[in-house]
Amino acid sequence: MFSWRADELVVHSIGSAAEQPRTVLAGLDDDKICRRSLYMDGTVYLLxxxxxTVLAFDVDDETITSIDLPLPGERVADGNQGSYVISELMEMxxxxxxxxxxxxxxxLIAVWLLTADRRCERRCLFHNAAVSFWDYNHDVAGVWDCGGVLLIFMQAHDESCCIFLYDDATEGVYMLNAPPNATPERMDYRICWGYKPTLVSPANIVGELSQDEKQLHDLAVDLLAALKPVNDMEKRKGQDATLTTVCFMEFLAGIMRKLPSKLHHGIGKLDRFY
Known part of the structure; x- marks a missing residue:
């Protein structure tokens, strides 16, 4: 997981030069804070x-609530609680x-959901049957509720990955190997939990370029034209990464569309065909 070391959390107001940054939480003791935040209903969540712990920041009141993740007692005692968190914040x-x-x-892997009153509710608990596949560096990259079946996507730091299907009714687990040569690298994509499109143009927020800035932009375009071959090569690499990501996410979406009715009729053995 990508994270920052932090001693405090500070709020900046955009568009008001007169206001100074405000500290909303101090005493973090150089803690690791995941860079990916999650915004829902007026609250920004950080891990x-x-x-x-999950930190819930109320945007209007500028107050923070700390929510402890449930961990067995012996793990709290070892002073290394964070080693048992195997995902960034997700939305389900x-x-x-x-x-x-x-x-x-x-x-054993547990998936937790926060309730409206900010308690942790366990959504599922399952055993990773792929013992040889498992190592310490595997993270849960995504969880989706498919109407009684959870699709759980796990990816390792070495880019290997697998897909788990958890049946609510039987608590059974099916594991699929990901298609070969069709899994995007971790650095090539980010799942945008809670993303909602907006009709507000970026120019309305950042403003138009001044005359001096336009002249500087024109100068930069002229000088950087010499780098076009290199930029084109990087663009092709980006296009390849985008194609892989789009194809893989469509593969996952195709599985979701067939759940839960097809779970016991072949989905659990899909990887035998590739």
Whole structure:
């Protein structure tokens, strides 16, 4: 997970030069804060990896609530709580979601949802049957509720990955290997949880370029033309990464569209065909 070391959380107001930054939470003790935040209904959620807590920042009141993730007692005692958090903040069914390890042998995985009153409710608990696949560096990258079946996508730091299907009714778990040569690298995509399109143009927020800035822009365009071959090469690399990401996400979406009715009729054995 990508994170920052932080001693405090500070709020900046955009568009008001007179206001000074305000500290809303101090005493973080150089904690690791995941860079990906999640915004829902007037609250910004952040993940404190070191303390295994979710920080809920109320945008209007500028207050912060710390929500502890449920971890077994022996893990709290070892002083390394954050090592049992194996996802960044995600969204599922309009609620904040996070995954943790639930057993000392690192083979039980729990998915938690935050309730309206900010309690942690366990959505599922399953055993990772792929013992040879598992290692410490695997994270849960995405969880989707498909009407009684959870699709759980896990990806390793070495880019290997697999897909788990969790059946609510039976608590059974099916594991699919990801298609070969069709899985995007972790750095090539970000799942935009809670994204909602807007009709507000960026220019309305940042403003138009001044005359001097336009002249500087024109100068930069002229001088940087010499770098066009290199830029074109990078663009092609980006296009390849985009194609891989789009194809893989459409593959996942195709599985979701067939759940839950097709779970027991072939989806769990899909990887035998590739």
């Amino acid at each position: 404190n990896v070191n303390k295994a 069914s309009g609620r904040v979601c996070v995954a943790t390890l639930e057993d000392v042998d690192k083979r």
